[in-house]
Amino acid sequence: MAVDAAMRREVIAATVASLDRAYVFPDKATAMGAYLRNRLQRGDFDTITSAEEFARTLTEALREQSHDLHLELRYVEQPVPMETPGQAAPAGASAEETTKQRRLNFGVSTVGRLPGNLGYIDLHQFGRPVGATPRIAAAMDLVSDTAALVLDLRKCGGGDPDTVMTFASYLFDRPTHLNDVYWRDENRTERRWTQPQVAGTRYGQARKIYLLTSGDTFSGCEDLAYALKNNRRATLIGETTGGGAHAGSPQRLTAHFMMFVPSGRPINPITHTDWEGVGVVPDIKVPAEQALDVAQVAALEAIIPGERDRQWRSKLQERVDELK
DSSP, rough: EEEEEEEHHHHHHHHHHHHHHHHHHHHHHHHHHHHHHHHHHTTTTTOOOOOOHHHHHHHHHHHHHHHTTTTTTEESSSSSOOOOTTTTOHHHHHHHHHHHHHHHHGGGEEEEETTTTHHHHHHSSSSHHHHHHHHEEEEEEHHHOSSEEEETTTTOOOOHHHHHHHHTTTOOOOOOOEEEEETTTTTTEEEEEEEESSSSSOOSSSEEEEEEEETTTTTTHHHHHHHHHTTTTOOOEEEOOOOOEEOOOOOETTTTTTEEEEEEEEEETTSOOOOOOTTOOEEEEGGGGGGGHHHHHHHHHHHHOOOHHHHHHHHHHHHHHHHH
């Protein structure tokens, strides 16, 4: 789709208004708005005629000013309807999203057992609760009798915060306060606790968890990593994560432009801050490709001293020697 001067002005005006209304830091919203208006006035965008390129350029400009990787403008080919209070999302859009989520198994990529009776769950995202909840329950049932759990978030790019809390609930014996979220657009603070009941088999707190990270671990996946680290529930192994803490939602700008506006700021009850811009630092820093082997060694070496079965203990030690 081609964009002209009038459309560029319309999109930038809507972007500035949306930032002023909802962006998590009002001062940064004001600065970003002024920056876009100044660039528009200077004619910096005059040569852009592609809608996709215009969206990318504005995204880059906003991120340059805010360093917030959640900020994003997108061109949408099909016209986006005006929002009506209480109006449900179109069934077609919901069905399309569900189809995409099913292709990814709602984020639950791989579940299994590693040598030495270690559980392994590879999550690529935290999908919508309606599909993710039963899949997480099935995954936790499969690893329920393992001696320790390796949770692989190296390719996990984010997802639904309610699903993050659902997954975390399996890893604690009782409801635990993991974080708060301050929503600037609503001027309210949401308290987030793990759930007292889960659909599958609760893993509990007695067994160790080893959580793998990379620079691609982002957003909701960082949320889980940050919470488990600061509650001393997991040992993080790998690389510092991407550094995207803010929560938000997509907002309609015009008929063909949408923007994801971060309007929520996590506040950890232990650190009283979050990981925005700095990432979650692992307890054991290693290249991401080495993290799985390092985690297995750490898990097995923690298990071996308490193992009474000499034959099994010998096999566990053999596995450690293989990995080193």
